[in-house]
Amino acid sequence: MPSTAVNHPVGPRSQAAFSRALNLIPGGVNSPARAFGGVGGSPLFIERAAGPYLFDLDGRRYLDFIGSWGPMILGHAHPEVIEAIQRSAERGTSFGAPTEAESELAERIIRAVPSVERVRLVNSGTEATMSAIRVARGVTGRDKIVKFAGNYHGHVDSLLVSAGSAAATLGVPDSPGVTAGAGGDTIVLPYNDIPSLVSTFDRHAGEVAAVILEPVVGNMGCVIPTADFLRELRELTRRDGAVLIFDEVMTGFRLSLGGAQSLYGVTPDMTTLGKIVGGGMPLGAYGGKEEIMRHVLPAGKIFQAGTLSGNPVAVAAGNATLRLLESDPPYDYLESLGQRLADGLSAAAADAGIAHQVQRVGSMMTLFFNACPVLNWRDADLSDRDAFARYFWGLIGRGVYMPCSQFEALFFGKTHTIEQVDETIDAARQTFADWG
Numbered sequence: 001m002p003s004t005a006v007n008h009p010v011g012p013r014s015q016a017a018f019s020r021a022l023n024l025i026p027g028g029v030n031s032p033a034r035a036f037g038g039v040g041g042s043p044l045f046i047e048r049a050a051g052p053y054l055f056d057l058d059g060r061r062y063l064d065f066i067g068s069w070g071p072m073i074l075g076h077a078h079p080e081v082i083e084a085i086q087r088s089a090e091r092g093t094s095f096g097a098p099t100e101a102e103s104e105l106a107e108r109i110i111r112a113v114p115s116v117e118r119v120r121l122v123n124s125g126t127e128a129t130m131s132a133i134r135v136a137r138g139v140t141g142r143d144k145i146v147k148f149a150g151n152y153h154g155h156v157d158s159l160l161v162s163a164g165s166a167a168a169t170l171g172v173p174d175s176p177g178v179t180a181g182a183g184g185d186t187i188v189l190p191y192n193d194i195p196s197l198v199s200t201f202d203r204h205a206g207e208v209a210a211v212i213l214e215p216v217v218g219n220m221g222c223v224i225p226t227a228d229f230l231r232e233l234r235e236l237t238r239r240d241g242a243v244l245i246f247d248e249v250m251t252g253f254r255l256s257l258g259g260a261q262s263l264y265g266v267t268p269d270m271t272t273l274g275k276i277v278g279g280g281m282p283l284g285a286y287g288g289k290e291e292i293m294r295h296v297l298p299a300g301k302i303f304q305a306g307t308l309s310g311n312p313v314a315v316a317a318g319n320a321t322l323r324l325l326e327s328d329p330p331y332d333y334l335e336s337l338g339q340r341l342a343d344g345l346s347a348a349a350a351d352a353g354i355a356h357q358v359q360r361v362g363s364m365m366t367l368f369f370n371a372c373p374v375l376n377w378r379d380a381d382l383s384d385r386d387a388f389a390r391y392f393w394g395l396i397g398r399g400v401y402m403p404c405s406q407f408e409a410l411f412f413g414k415t416h417t418i419e420q421v422d423e424t425i426d427a428a429r430q431t432f433a434d435w436g
């Protein structure tokens with residue numbers, strides 16, 4: 001965390017709202033990534049959002065590069081998504097009985113995501129990864145899970161070991177409360193490291209239920225897999241009979257309609273989804289090959305359930321979002337916007353003599369204040385957090401809202417324009433000019 005106090009331009013209403021929340025909610029927030037803990041200071045409280053903009057309680061407008069940490073690829077309050085939500089809510093908000101719209105969403109997911117032949121809807125990304133792990137263990141009859149340092153898979157006990165995202169930002173990669181039993185079957189390896197993968201499968205042949213990873217990492221900042229890493233993972237798991245799980249909660253429907261697995265042409269056995277699939281409502285999903293998913297209750301014996309799973313309002317938002325992504329794919333546009341933003345931020349930092357790396361896939365990107373390329377958590381951890389905090393607050397002061405941690409990826413969406421990207425690059429230039 002930054003050692004120096006940073007001058008932060010947070011308005012009086014946001015500050016008052018935070019003081020109130022601090023007496024009611026742990027740390028004043030309902031999810032730790034929101035607390036600005038990695039950059040020092042108190043968070044902005046948001047009143048509303050539209051297109052690429054957030055508006056805070058003090059009436060200030062920000063160009064938004066977090067997109068609710070991933071879901072808002074179509075921009076905030078997209079009229080067709082809002083209409084779908086309203087229409088659905090008018091017909092009742094939960095039935096506890098199946099609806100046709102759930103099959104419609106399942107069809108869209110199965111059509112888009114290569115590894116998914118059957119899919120179960122849940123309420124969050126955390127539920128999706130927790131359930132996928134249980135299914136992988138149930139199907140293989142094995143206990144061990146392999147994960148990678150700095151990857152984040154939600155707050156599942158067995159996966160909250162060397163975790164990324166807020167766990168990394170706030171210095172608790174291994175949370176108190178996770179028992180030795182819960183974490184004991186989790187093997188943590190460095191990302192992009194093939195030798196450690198090979199030796200793990202040698203040492204634990206026939207013991208690994210699943211390997212779970214972010215196929216492009218967003219949760220230690222944006223870290224890109226090497227082509228060999230993904231290919232080797234696929235090969236080793238196939239040979240050993242372990243289930244390969246791509247956690248595409250962040251990358252699904254963002255890097256392409258079929259996620260990272262489509263982009264890289266590597267098909268896992270199971271996939272977890274969240275964020276975009278719910279169109280800004282609480283919804284997640286896990287799916288995979290029919291031969292695996294047929295073991296899930298009531299088709300099979302592996303228990304997984306949810307009172308609000310397949311919630312009609314969330315499903316309506318998901319269907320509207322995926323329909324719009326299918327009918328008018330934004331991915332080429334997002335790629336060109338991303339290239340422009342990456343080039344511009346990199347030039348601005350280079351011109352100011354600041355050591356940096358811009359790492360990006362499509363509309364996921366991180367500006368690392370780091371002299372060396374970031375391939376894994378050890379590299380990411382060498383980044384200059386103080387520099388990041390100054391960059392963050394410099395941009396906030398200029399109306400640009402970046403993720404409040406060096407270890408998160410930024411996102412943009414379809415409603416961001418070239419002009420807004422250029423304004424962002426200018427804001428970064430001005431921030432770096434004030435560095436002195």
Ligand SMILES: *Cc1c(COP(=O)(O)O)cnc(C)c1O
Nearest residue numbers: 124125126152153154249250274
């Ligand atoms: C956000 C995220 C999760 C957790 O999803 P929640 O909906 O926050 O529970 C899991 N995996 C990845 C890769 C994520 O980015």
